[in-house]
Amino acid sequence: MTKDQCRKLVIDIIADIAPDEDLTAVKPEVRLRDQLQLDSMDFLDIVMELRKRHGIEVPESDYMQLASLDSCAEYLTPKFQAKAS
Amino acid sequence: MKDSHYDVAIIGAGMSGLAAGIRLAHFGRKVCIFERHNAPGGLNSFYSIAGRKFDVGLHAMTNYVPPGVRGTPLGKLLRQLRIDREEFALCPQKRSRIAFRDCDLKFTNDFAVLDGEVTARFPSQADGWRALVQLVRTFDDVSLEAKPVAAREVVGRHLTDPLLTDMIFCPLMYYGSAQERDMEFGQFVIMFKALYLEGFARPLDGVRVIIRTLLEKFRQAGGERRMKCGVARIIEREGRAAALQLDDGSEVTADHVISSIGYPETMRACEPPHAAEAEANTGALSFCETISVYRQAPATWGWGDDTIIFFNDSDRFDYAQARELVDPRSGVICFPNNFDYAGGELAEGFFRVTCLANPGKWCALAEPDYQAAKAHWLGEMQRSARRFLPAVDDGVLARNLVTTDMFTPRTVRKFTGHLNGAIYGAPRKVRDGRTHLSNLYLCGTDQGFLGIIGAMLSGISMANYHILQKSAT
Numbered sequence: 001m002t003k004d005q006c007r008k009l010v011i012d013i014i015a016d017i018a019p020d021e022d023l024t025a026v027k028p029e030v031r032l033r034d035q036l037q038l039d040s041m042d043f044l045d046i047v048m049e050l051r052k053r054h055g056i057e058v059p060e061s062d063y064m065q066l067a068s069l070d071s072c073a074e075y076l077t078p079k080f081q082a083k084a085s
Numbered sequence: 086m087k088d089s090h091y092d093v094a095i096i097g098a099g100m101s102g103l104a105a106g107i108r109l110a111h112f113g114r115k116v117c118i119f120e121r122h123n124a125p126g127g128l129n130s131f132y133s134i135a136g137r138k139f140d141v142g143l144h145a146m147t148n149y150v151p152p153g154v155r156g157t158p159l160g161k162l163l164r165q166l167r168i169d170r171e172e173f174a175l176c177p178q179k180r181s182r183i184a185f186r187d188c189d190l191k192f193t194n195d196f197a198v199l200d201g202e203v204t205a206r207f208p209s210q211a212d213g214w215r216a217l218v219q220l221v222r223t224f225d226d227v228s229l230e231a232k233p234v235a236a237r238e239v240v241g242r243h244l245t246d247p248l249l250t251d252m253i254f255c256p257l258m259y260y261g262s263a264q265e266r267d268m269e270f271g272q273f274v275i276m277f278k279a280l281y282l283e284g285f286a287r288p289l290d291g292v293r294v295i296i297r298t299l300l301e302k303f304r305q306a307g308g309e310r311r312m313k314c315g316v317a318r319i320i321e322r323e324g325r326a327a328a329l330q331l332d333d334g335s336e337v338t339a340d341h342v343i344s345s346i347g348y349p350e351t352m353r354a355c356e357p358p359h360a361a362e363a364e365a366n367t368g369a370l371s372f373c374e375t376i377s378v379y380r381q382a383p384a385t386w387g388w389g390d391d392t393i394i395f396f397n398d399s400d401r402f403d404y405a406q407a408r409e410l411v412d413p414r415s416g417v418i419c420f421p422n423n424f425d426y427a428g429g430e431l432a433e434g435f436f437r438v439t440c441l442a443n444p445g446k447w448c449a450l451a452e453p454d455y456q457a458a459k460a461h462w463l464g465e466m467q468r469s470a471r472r473f474l475p476a477v478d479d480g481v482l483a484r485n486l487v488t489t490d491m492f493t494p495r496t497v498r499k500f501t502g503h504l505n506g507a508i509y510g511a512p513r514k515v516r517d518g519r520t521h522l523s524n525l526y527l528c529g530t531d532q533g534f535l536g537i538i539g540a541m542l543s544g545i546s547m548a549n550y551h552i553l554q555k556s557a558t
Contacts, residue, residue, distance in 0.1 A: 018164055020155060037155045041165060044554065048112055 001080040003073035010072045013049045017042055028069035050076070055083065091117045091309075093552060094329055094339035096316045096354075099127020100537050101529035102345040103299040104544030107166050110306035112553055117339075118308065121315025121332065121502065126296045127345070128501055128508055128530070129537050137433075139376060139490060140291040142508070144419035144437065145393055147260060147279035148538040149177060149194060149286035157283060158538050165545045172298045176424045178285035178392035183252045184473040186398045190252055194284030203249065213243035222282070226274040227534070227542075229517045229550065236273035237266075251402035256280055256395040258404040259417050259439070261535035263368045263509035265405040272514070272535060279536050285392060287424045289431070295537065315502075318356040319344070319525065326525040330356070341552055342522075345529035345544070348511040349504055351520065359521070368507025369406045371494035373442040375463045379434035379485040382422040386485070387475050388436075394418040396473040407443040411462045413469035416440035433487060438470040444494035444505040455495070463491050509535070518547045526551045 011023055014036070021036050032038055046066060050056040056079050058066065065075035093109050095102045098120035109116045124130050129142035148158045152170060163170055180198075183190040188206060192199035200218070204211040217240060225231070236254075244250045254268070257276035262268045268276070288294035303310065318330035319342065326342045344351040349363035384390060397415035404415075419437040422430065450458055471477075494506030503510065514533030518526040528547040529540055 016167065019169065020152075020160065020163075039156070039161070041161060041549065044549065045165070048553065052112060 001077055001084060003077050006073040006077045006080060007069045009054070010046070010066075010069060010076070013046055013053070014038075014042075017045045017049065026069060028073075031067045032069070033067070054080070056080065089335070089337040091115050091337065091339040093117075093341045093343060093548075094119065094316075094337060095343045095345065096329075096351075097127055097345035097529065098122075098125040098310060098312070099345055099529060100129055100295075100299070100540035101532075101544035101547075102127070102343070103296075103303055104162075104166060104541035105343050105345075105528055105548040106308045106310075106544070107299065107302045107306055108545055108548040109552060110303060110308035111167070114552070116308045117337070118303070118310045119314050119316050119329070119331065120310070120312050122500060123313050125300060125310075125312070126292065128497075128503070129292050129540070130296070130500070131291060131293045134490060135488075137378065137488070138291065138293070140293075140421075141374075141492060143287070143292040143537060144417065144421075144439075145178060145285035145287050145424075146175065146292075146295070146538065147276075147283065147285060147536040149175060149284045151177070151194075158279070158542055159283070162538055162541050162545065165549075166299075166302060166541070168298060168302065172294075174288040174290075174294055175286035176289060176426045176429075178287075179390045179423045179425055181256075181285065181393040182391050182395070183255055184394050184396045185248065185252055185255075185402075188248060188252065192281060194286075196282050199281055207246055207249045210244055210246050210249050213245065214249075217243040221274050221277045224271070224274045226271050226278070227546075228271075229546070231271050231516060233513075234270040236268040236270040239270045240273070247401065251397070253277075254404070255397055255402050255415070256393075256417075259395055261509055261539075262404065263370060263507065263514075263530070264512040265370065266403070269514070269533075271516075272533065275535050275539060279538070285424075287421065289424075289426050289429045291421070292537075299541075316344075316346075316354065319351070319354050319522075320356045321522060324521075324523055326522045340524065342525045343528050343544075343547060343551075344520075344525065345527070347503055347507075347529070348513075348515060348527060348531040350502055351525075351527060351531075353504075355522070363504075366511040366513050367504050368510050368512060369444070369505055370404075371406075371442050371444040371447075371497060371506035371508060372439050373411050373447075373462060373466065373491065373493050374437060374439045375466050376490045377436045377467070377482075378487040378489070379436065379482070380487060381485055382430070382434040383420050383436055384422065385434070386477050386481050388420070388477065389475065390423050391418075392420060392423040394470075394473055396470065398472065405441070407441045410443055410446050410458055411466060412441045413462075413465050416466065416470055418470045418473070434485070436467075438466045440466050440469070442494050442506075444498070444507070447493045447495045447506075448498065450495075455493075459491050459493065463489060518551065
């Protein structure tokens with residue numbers, strides 16, 4: 001799992017949760033909340049979909065790590081790698 | 086006891102129970118919805134007589150916003166349930182009207198129309214009106230911990246003209262208030278947004294389109310549904326709902342129980358029953374509705390393009406239990422033909438009239454008297470409503486008439502189990518959904534998000550708040 005793949009995977013989840021958002025031009029370094037209309041219910045769904053689809057647990061104290069696509073990749077990629085190994 | 090334990094048992098397959106079920110099943114919970122009736126939908130259902138389909142409950146879905154408007158209840162609901170907007174096939178209203186004796190206010194799905202009508206007809210109230218709208222727009226109406234405040238009091242700080250005040254309250258009360266004469270301000274805000282800032286829509290084929298979408302999502306997510314299988318008793322042990330006794334006498338258990346059947350109805354189902362709590366918070370407001378089916382659309386003979394008309398002819402609008410069987414002084418007219426179906430149209434004309442009723446009196450009638458009262462009030466309700474429509478010769482209507490039907494509080498009680506046929510449930514809502522039992526929660530009407538979008542959001546919120554969020558952390 002590369003960071004690029006990880007970003008793609010998070011985008012896939014957002015696309016399913018918020019199909020009414022245009023995700024073609026999401027800037028990876030900018031906070032998701034600042035470029036998309038995502039509320040706390042949507043962020044909770046990202047966390048729950050990560051667990052459902054990939055068995056990845058994100059404790060509440062780490063939710064801020066999911067702020068942007070880059071920070072998601074930074075935080076989640078090692079978790080995916082740990083799972084794969 | 087094999088196969089009779091669930092992560093979550095949901096009582097009632099109405100809008101809220103189905104929505105809660107979809108969330109929980111989607112995230113892997115073993116869920117079963119228990120419904121006493123043979124049809125899903127609860128207070129917003131449908132039926133057929135002689136091959137003709139009727140909606141019950143839904144005049145119009147509130148909270149409609151056009152595609153692209155985000156951050157409103159409709160958008161939240163679609164996201165949370167992973168429903169594509171197209172699946173609901175919503176068609177917006179044409180226009181609606183609040184019709185009082187000497188004053189009409191038009192409104193549409195564009196708030197500027199109502200805003201303009203209010204400021205033109207009530208110029209002295211314009212500043213107060215703007216301040217009220219601003220307050221509504223910024224009020225946190227979905228807080229689960231909000232303290233109740235009386236809406237009449239808050240609105241009275243901004244609007245001083247009793248006619249305007251009554252006209253603004255009238256549709257909001259008719260479309261959701263379980264309380265007589267006043268509303269809790271949070272509920273006022275929810276309804277104000279739902280009706281005036283957002284708007285009305287309806288699928289061409291009616292409420293069944295929405296119910297079928299929910300059923301299909303629930304099935305796809307792996308949820309189980311047991312119809313004609315009500316929950317007779319919620320058995321308490323050590324502060325928990327330990328087991329559910331079903332109508333057939335069998336028992337199931339669940340880690341969590343969500344009840345959508347109403348607060349007093351849930352309290353009465355508990356074993357031991359909590360009769361005093363139920364008694365102290367039972368709704369008293371119910372309605373009669375008449376439905377007339379015509380060969381042609383009502384606009385054909387000049388009844389116009391109005392979708393919904395909220396009418397009243399008394400000096401002060403009196404939203405309270407009817408003293409007689411029906412209070413025909415005020416009511417709601419619905420013309421389901423008058424939505425913008427984008428080229429499609431209903432095969433027949435429909436004229437629906439809803440008025441406040443007296444549940445005790447309707448339920449006490451012996452069968453022949455009941456049938457006679459229905460026939461009498463069907464005529465009276467329509468006569469009252471027609472005062473607010475362009476005059477049409479009785480002969481024209483009679484020649485066009487195909488059939489009529491009518492529901493009363495007794496019908497509502499029979500098919501939904503709501504005490505008094507109280508469509509909007511208990512006067513005091515339980516916002517956080519908690520009960521005296523640690524694993525029993527309420528959702529739906531008595532949790533207090535209103536309308537069908539509100540009902541679905543209620544199921545979603547309670548599933549998230551009490552079950553999914555707890556295990557996510």
